[in-house]
Amino acid sequence: AQRVTQPEKLLSVFKGAPVELKCNYSYSGSPELFWYVQYSRQRLQLLLRHISRESIKGFTADLNKGETSFHLKKPFAQEEDSAMYYCALRYGNKLVFGAGTILRVKS
Amino acid sequence: SAVISQKPSRDICQRGTSLTIQCQVDSQVTMMFWYRQQPGQSLTLIATANQGSEATYESGFVIDKFPISRPNLTFSTLTVSNMSPEDSSIYLCSVGQITDTQYFGPGTRLTVL
Secondary structure, three states: OOEEEOOOOEEEEEOOOOEEEOOEEEOOOOOEEEEEEEOOOOOOEEEEEHHHOOOEOOEEEOOEOOOOEOOEEEOOOOHHHOEEEEEEEEEOOEEEEOOOEEEEEEO | OOOEEEEOOEEEEOOOOOEEEEEEEOOOOOOEEEEEEOOOOOEEEEEEEOOOOOOEEOOOOOOOOOOEEEEEOOEEEEEEOOOOHHHOEEEEEEEOOOOOOOEEOOOEEEEEO
């Protein structure tokens, strides 16, 4: 069955520290993965997708098929990065979301 | 990008009643989806709203409980029927291609007493 696991409910880091939000998936097909973000009092929005191989707001994510992971990374956290982050997997015409990780960046 | 609005933004309802949530998009879209986010949990797809035909429901969700209408390419409704406290959730609609950016509405926060 398709599944997305985000093991951390909360990740708290200091400003300027590196960030890694973990995401593991279970899928027998060719995976297509996304990171969505929800800032306080805003709606859910796409942050990045693995097929684009782009860096958005300093965040990157690499698909590792061997480890079935798609961890989100940023070398230097900023306070405005504080938000809820969801990893999502596409299968067919649908998205499966992980449980989400709250990122808190402390000053 | 698509601009999506939902009505109502929140509601408090009594057990056994029904609530209809509206989703309006500022442009014509092919795919519309309804999600549920229960307290402390992730988003779960309820159904895909198809224009001109019945919605396609995910496992665990049935039309009698969550009837959906899609009268045109810019509008859809989701009804939560015969509500119980377990239906207390945020309900979100989204549009877009799964392989591309999906745009989400602001959500409807439902509390059932």
